[in-house]
Amino acid sequence: MLHKIVIPAIVLSASSFAADISKIPFETAEGEKTSLSDYKGKAVLLVNVASKCGFTKQYTGLQKLYEEKKDGGLVILGFPCNDFGGQEPGTIEEIVKFCSSKYSVTFPIMAKIHVKGDEQHALYKELTGKDGAFPGDVKWNFGKILIGKDGRPVARFGSKATPDSAELTQAIKDALAK
Numbered sequence: 610m611l612h613k614i615v616i617p618a619i620v621l622s623a624s625s626f627a628a629d630i631s632k633i634p635f636e637t638a639e640g641e642k643t644s645l646s647d648y649k650g651k652a653v654l655l656v657n658v659a660s661k662c663g664f665t666k667q668y669t670g671l672q673k674l675y676e677e678k679k680d681g682g683l684v685i686l687g688f689p690c691n692d693f694g695g696q697e698p699g700t701i702e703e704i705v706k707f708c709s710s711k712y713s714v715t716f717p718i719m720a721k722i723h724v725k726g727d728e729q730h731a732l733y734k735e736l737t738g739k740d741g742a743f744p745g746d747v748k749w750n751f752g753k754i755l756i757g758k759d760g761r762p763v764a765r766f767g768s769k770a771t772p773d774s775a776e777l778t779q780a781i782k783d784a785l786a787k
Contacts, residue, residue, distance in 0.1 A: 628742075631760045633732045635688075636720035638705050643719075645732075645760055651682045652758050652784040655732075657690040657724045659697035659750040660707050667751050668712035670772030674781075675716040681785050682758060685716040690724050693750050697721065724752070736762060753777065757784045 631646040645653060654674075659665060675685045689704045691697040697704065701721055708714035722730040725737070725746040736742050736754055742762035743754065753766040755777075764780040771777070 628735050628740075629760070630732060630735050630756075630762070633735060635722065635730065635732055638701050638718045638720060640720065645756060648684050648686075649760065650758055651684045652763075652781060653756040654683065654685045654781065655736075655754045655756065656685060656687050657692075657722075657733075657747055657750060657752050658687040658708075658718075659690060659693065660699060660704060661696040662693070662750040664749070664751040664768050667772055668708060668714055672712060672714050672716065674772045674778075678781060678785065679716075683781060683785060687714070687716060687718045688724065688730075689718065689721040690750065691721065692723055692725050692747075696750055736765075755780050755784055758787060 631649070632644050634642050634644050637643055654671075656667075656671060658668070671685055671687070675683065687708070689697045689701065699707070701718075704721070705718050708718055722733070724730065724733045729738075733747065734741070737745060737747060743765040749768045751768040753770060755763045755765075757763045763784050766774075766777055766780075
């Protein structure tokens with residue numbers, strides 16, 4: 610199976626990806642253990658988020674997308690990340706409060722993680738590592754990776770792909786249809 614990396618105006622092919630990422634553990638903002646297996650049968654959009662970034666306003670579009678597609682099987686998981694310019698310095702409690710009060714976010718926010726570097730979370734290592742589905746570091750906040758309902762990576766989008774961009778919405782539509 611061929612996977613694609615989609616960055617606005619650029620489509621790159623990625624090699625077949627066989628690793629099972631469904632059981633890689635991560636934590637919710639409340640500290641509960643979870644994994645992608647808890648979202649089996651749903652399309653999952655992973656987004657590395659930050660509260661003090663020029664792309665932070667994408668929370669509005671992400672929330673709208675979540676409200677429109679959640680009943681159809683889409684889950685958005687926000688992963689706070691301070692890897693880019695120190696733009697997510699707060700505690701998880703401060704982040705969750707910011708997301709809910711400023712942007713009325715109701716999609717799940719996970720515990721803070723690293724999406725690149727020496728402390729890169731295992732999920733992102735499997736997705737973006739040398740042998741990952743989409744090799745290459747996440748470049749900035751609000752990068753997006755779409756996981757299909759079968760638990761396999763489908764597409765990757767850069768920060769500039771807004772939640773209402775044609776590329777992202779089409780990829781989500783296709784993932785939900787499978």
